[in-house]
Amino acid sequence: AKRIFSGVQPTGVITLGNYIGAIKQFPELQDQGDAIYCIVDQHAITIQQDPKELRSNIRSLAAMYIAVGIDPEKSILFIQSEVPAHAQAGWMLQCVTSIGELERMTQFKDKSAKAAGTNETVLAALLTYPPLMAGDILLYNTDIVPVGDDQKQHIELTRDIAERFNKRYKKTFKIPDIALSKAGRRIKSLQDPTKKMSKSDANAKATIRLLDTPKQIEKKIKSAVTDSEGIVRYDKENKPGVSNLIDIEAALTNSSTEDVVAKYDGKGYGDFKAGVAQVVIDHLAPIQARYNELIDSEELDRILDEGAEKANAIANATIQRMEDAMGLGRGS
Numbered sequence: 094a095k096r097i098f099s100g101v102q103p104t105g106v107i108t109l110g111n112y113i114g115a116i117k118q119f120p121e122l123q124d125q126g127d128a129i130y131c132i133v134d135q136h137a138i139t140i141q142q143d144p145k146e147l148r149s150n151i152r153s154l155a156a157m158y159i160a161v162g163i164d165p166e167k168s169i170l171f172i173q174s175e176v177p178a179h180a181q182a183g184w185m186l187q188c189v190t191s192i193g194e195l196e197r198m199t200q201f202k203d204k205s206a207k208a209a210g211t212n213e214t215v216l217a218a219l220l221t222y223p224p225l226m227a228g229d230i231l232l233y234n235t236d237i238v239p240v241g242d243d244q245k246q247h248i249e250l251t252r253d254i255a256e257r258f259n260k261r262y263k264k265t266f267k268i269p270d271i272a273l274s275k276a277g278r279r280i281k282s283l284q285d286p287t288k289k290m291s292k293s294d295a296n297a298k299a300t301i302r303l304l305d306t307p308k309q310i311e312k313k314i315k316s317a318v319t320d321s322e323g324i325v326r327y328d329k330e331n332k333p334g335v336s337n338l339i340d341i342e343a344a345l346t347n348s349s350t351e352d353v354v355a356k357y358d359g360k361g362y363g364d365f366k367a368g369v370a371q372v373v374i375d376h377l378a379p380i381q382a383r384y385n386e387l388i389d390s391e392e393l394d395r396i397l398d399e400g401a402e403k404a405n406a407i408a409n410a411t412i413q414r415m416e417d418a419m420g421l422g423r424g425s
């Protein structure tokens with residue numbers, strides 16, 4: 094069976110962007126292979142986090158994974174920091190990565206520019222987290238990494254790092270492939286449809302979060318930035334706001350953008366926005382109900398304990414092979 098690995102950062106309640114771009118595929122993929130899903134809390138601290146909030150975000154994300162359909166009988170679900178092999182692999186892989194490669198990462202350029210703009214310190218880890226991410230993936234002999242297209246560059250770097258390690262030392266890693274969501278879409282900010290929708294966006298109106306109430310969802314979609322043409326038409330270039338809402342409805346209903354456009358033929362933006370909001374609300378209702386059952390349950394802790402145990406076993410075996418290849422320690 095193919096090994097599938099993906100992770101999400103516990104940096105806030107996940108957005109429709111995270112969901113449509115990545116997480117929605119996770120339950121579908123667990124029937125096609127051995128899936129491992131991770132809450133990458135060590136990535137979250139590349140930006141300063143409030144410790145209490147981080148803890149609560151980790152638990153919330155774990156409950157959310159299960160609420161969207163991850164079945165712990167089929168998949169491994171665990172927290173990155175509960176598997177020390179990730180930090181170990183991250184260090185070793187930094188030692189086969191050049192600074193130039195890291196400086197070329199768009200996410201580094203964007204996030205460091207944002208931090209500089211607000212006079213925040215740019216942490217070294219913001220530059221060096223891609224090798225940590227490479228380790229996350231490579232530790233599990235991963236074949237397929239389902240992520241949003243904003244992560245493409247990081248997966249390409251992971252492949253380069255793995256190939257370099259295999260060549261320089263000894264064939265240790267499988268070279269993973271990226272799996273972009275079938276929809277293949279990048280969901281945009283509701284307030285600035287040229288930017289991606291992002292968990293950490295300071296403007297609450299820009300994102301729909303999976304725990305938003307029906308009222309909040311209605312309001313946010315109603316105030317989404319569109320254009321003055323007044324015709325529901327898919328045109329990413331000239332109508333990014335309207336196209337974004339079409340993408341959202343198409344992804345959630347597994348239909349084509351043409352189908353969505355046809356549904357709103359002859360309708361104005363008021364009806365269109367109300368329709369999209371209803372689709373989002375209906376889609377999220379069962380997810381929120383399951384989330385609420387899980388969030389304070391012991392079941393959730395049991396699932397995470399078991400997940401960490403299974404992940405540690407696989408990851409530690411890879412660390413052993415990496416250390417042997419590099420000549421670290423005394424060997425076994």
Ligand code: AQP
Pocket residue numbers: 100101102103104108110111112113114115116239240241242243244278279280281289290291292293294
């Ligand atoms: N707008 C998006 N459209 C489609 N896919 C997206 N992803 C993120 N934003 C969009 C995908 O979600 C997965 C989880 O992302 P992450 O939490 O690991 O980090 P991120 O990509 O940095 O997501 P955010 O929401 O922008 O978080 P912050 O604000 O904390 O940086 C990934 O597979 C990603 O592709």
